[in-house]
Amino acid sequence: MKRKLSIALDAMGGDHAPAAVVDGAEIARERYPNALFRLFGDEAVLKPLVARYPKLQTVAVIEHTDSVVTADDKPGQALRRGRGSSMGLAIEAVSEGRADVAVSAGNTGALMALAKFMLKTMPGIDRPALATLIPTTRGESVMLDLGANVECDDRNLVEFAVMGAAFARTVLGVPRPTVALLNVGVEELKGKDAVKAAGQTLKDSPLPFEFTGFVEGDDIAAGTVDVVVTDGFTGNVALKTAEGTARMIAGLTRNAFANSLGGKLGYFFAQRGMRALRAHLDPNNHNGAVFLGLNGLVVKSHGGASALGIASAIGVAHDLAADDLMGRIAEDLKSGGADTPSPDEVAT
């Protein structure tokens, strides 16, 4: 029998919380029969929501708190006042070993700050990173960092490559993922110093993945590699640029269909294919960004996630916990290229 996995849920985080979180947990319960759920939040609100699902009730416990981190709270405010919030308690459950992984659809900056402070960085890792799955022409790829660190040196990028590859093995099921550094050209002489230095280190190291060198912005959507590694500033801009471009084209396509009788007829006939395309690009179907490099697993859901989106994020959390992602990263750091000296201090 499979080991039971305990999943801590910030039941109050996200635009559609708490209903979408409880509904998402119910969907995830069907998919993952070995999962247990700890829901953190206002018991008076959560109890009737959970009571709608008798089977969920048997595998879920509610841990009460009045306190909630809001979308407007700054990371500093979350650190000062958020440790007893639904978000903070979900992370605490992971740090105390009462949960294998935490999931929150709340404020990203607050979640990052609380997770870093409460879980601390893994030994051998200088900076944690935020990684996510993105849709590509070939399926899905992993991209990191998405904003945990706006300025990165070459050591950070090398560690991101190691952590991103471990993440890809688990979520994409690729035994030996291809990994590349995002750059402004594919030649070795091009780009920022930190990117060039990281490329040299990765080229010269024995690695548990295949380092293919540099890729450019258009390789992200092309799915040229399984893992795209970059600093948090560039990764955040690239991810949002891709989302914005997809939204622009969707809007213009809608207009193209809506503005004439031919277009309306065309939409009627093509709707099945277009629906599949929309599903592929829907963030809810690629939901679940992960903080890599902490002493504990924390998964960030999109704030606007539906119940299905929350269930996807719980699925990512489940798989990472079941596969012992942290153990894999620790293993890869020992065997891999990131053998730069590990500082004693913890990154903040």
Add this chain to the structure above:
Amino acid sequence: MKRKLSIALDAMGGDHAPAAVVDGAEIARERYPNALFRLFGDEAVLKPLVARYPKLQTVAVIEHTDSVVTADDKPGQALRRGRGSSMGLAIEAVSEGRADVAVSAGNTGALMALAKFMLKTMPGIDRPALATLIPTTRGESVMLDLGANVECDDRNLVEFAVMGAAFARTVLGVPRPTVALLNVGVEELKGKDAVKAAGQTLKDSPLPFEFTGFVEGDDIAAGTVDVVVTDGFTGNVALKTAEGTARMIAGLTRNAFANSLGGKLGYFFAQRGMRALRAHLDPNNHNGAVFLGLNGLVVKSHGGASALGIASAIGVAHDLAADDLMGRIAEDLKSGGADTPSPDEVAT
């Protein structure tokens, strides 16, 4: 009568040169009756191409050279050997005042290196930048830098804002463009130090444009502002990410239409609207990136540009020369926010 404008063309640069360049010049000749063309390249090849257009012959001169910068030439090689090439001679014509602007669809790195070396940076500008028009939901916006400088400080970003606004006034026809810095969040505390410092300077300065603060990646395609300012690394990645995403969606949409009878019928009915959408996203219709901040105007066309794409780039070149973009930038630097001390040395 309008002043005659002399446009220097690197007739040998680009994937479809020299035919696309000559054909593009003929299209531009019809659009801009006051333009004169200097075509640099192999006279034996160019002469019969130009001879097909009797009217173009009357406003075009061919200046012969055997030498060509290839797509594989490194910037250093171009600097050593490229000054007598079709690209180098087109830039020389600008530096000697025999042409008002140069246009090339050749190797970007080589063009940037030769243009910087032969024209030098404008007084008061630390680093030149590469700017282009991008399609948005609202129409078109300007984005810079796209790769001239992979590492930028706050002074560079402030100068890019001034130059980008002057460019937008000319090519978008907006008297007082809105300008923002690309960042990972819109709050003043977020982002890289250089971006935050540039934001502070722009906020505190009298400006000939409207500085609106920070925008994020998804604001690029949304067309939130007329001018998006960023460093060359981020701008290059963002532009290529947007292009790659558009290509992915176009491919997936094609599949959605092609994979069923309904889809095929849908395509048949919707094709007029889809054609308009494709035209809006086609790089040939937004062609003509510009090196801003040099003592002379140089326009970079996409390497893969068709004759129509070359004609668009020539159109941008024509408008910038007719509007005296360099004079505008010099004026704005005096009146505007970029009053940081100007170093004597020229950036390389």
